[in-house]
Amino acid sequence: MTLDWSIVWDSRWALLDGAALTVLLTVLTMLVALPGGLALALMRLSRFRILAVASACFVELFRNLPLILVVYWAFYVLPVLTGLELPAFATGLAALCLNVSAYNSETLRAGINSIRRGQMEAGMALGMSRGQALREIVLPQAGRRVLPVLASTWVSLFKDTSLVSVIAVGELAHTALQIRSQSFRVLEMLTALAAIYWLMGYPQAKLVDWIDRRFVVTE
């Protein structure tokens, strides 16, 4: 078997574009899914039953579905529901946001619940409103506690962006698989694909370990 690694170097710009799109998808999804997850968590904890039930249904649905299926589903259903011709990138982003918002909501809810009730009550006894106590006392502490979990969700998300390749979003996986089928340099391109993900993901995994050690809470 003869290997020709020049194909990897020759397609460096396309691969770099793909990698940039992977990073962009990760960042944009997190930017939407953090406030989204917080909103869902607060809905779940609210006194209005209807909000709590709606949030629980949403979260349980998207936590219990394979992401790749949500991506396909969004690809076919979103245009019909919204009446818009969405580009593949927006569809993929939407599917990722639905998925990660559901996970973040559970993470943040656990974080908020881990702060003792007494702290909220103490804040309110000092004359703070419920919202103020939540914003100034509970959320800062909860945020610090859930940081390790959010960091590991970040790395999962980074890897999961590869799944939107099935609806032809031109991120790293899709780009590399396209070049593979055009050039027939299968082994070279697939190995390069794995290596690029590794180079980007390995430092992130190590960073998660560091955040884990730095922010761990032992009761």
Add this chain to the structure above:
Amino acid sequence: MELDFTPVLESWRYLLGGLGLTLLLSAVAALCSLAAGLLVGLGRTYGPAWLRVPLTFYIDSMRAIPVLVVLVWVYFAVPLLTGASFSPFWAALAALTVHLAAYVAEVVRAGLGSVRAGQVRAGLALGMSRAQVVRVVVLPQAVVRMLPAFGSVLSVTIKDTAIAAVIAVPELMRRSETVAGQSYHPIEVFTTAMAAYFLILFPTTRLVDALYGRVAHLGRS
């Protein structure tokens, strides 16, 4: 919007067969990665340095590479390297096991670490060997504490088998794509598939939580 579920009803046998393969692949992949992950986790925690370093590297690499990439690499690149070719099912099983075993190993390491060091010292002071301490004192408590995380590994396994559709394993996801493409009713077909996956995954996570609730006291120390 007019919904027409007749294509789903007409190919229900085909889709049900896919569901069966999803369950089979999930069960076998979960068992294999559990066994492999237990060994890797034990090796990483108690093994000598020459074993710990490569195992740590393997685990962290799997945390960095998407399962989709592992799947296509095993299916398309391994046959080119070795000359042996696998059916999509075996390639998917191998790739999922390689990927998930790393996660199981992390769970195992965290579980072993959660048993206080004093217990190991107490066992050694009583004259037990290191292996005995691990087997008799640490593992029984650690395994119970690992159960919830094993439950979530199981649901991740079921979800990840859907990605095996990209290497044409004829499981539920792949067969749904086929039916959707042939019938021109993708919305109905994918919605049905969503319902099927949800109906498997939701009870799985609930069942694992309930089981854990009944045995959690065994892991206390």
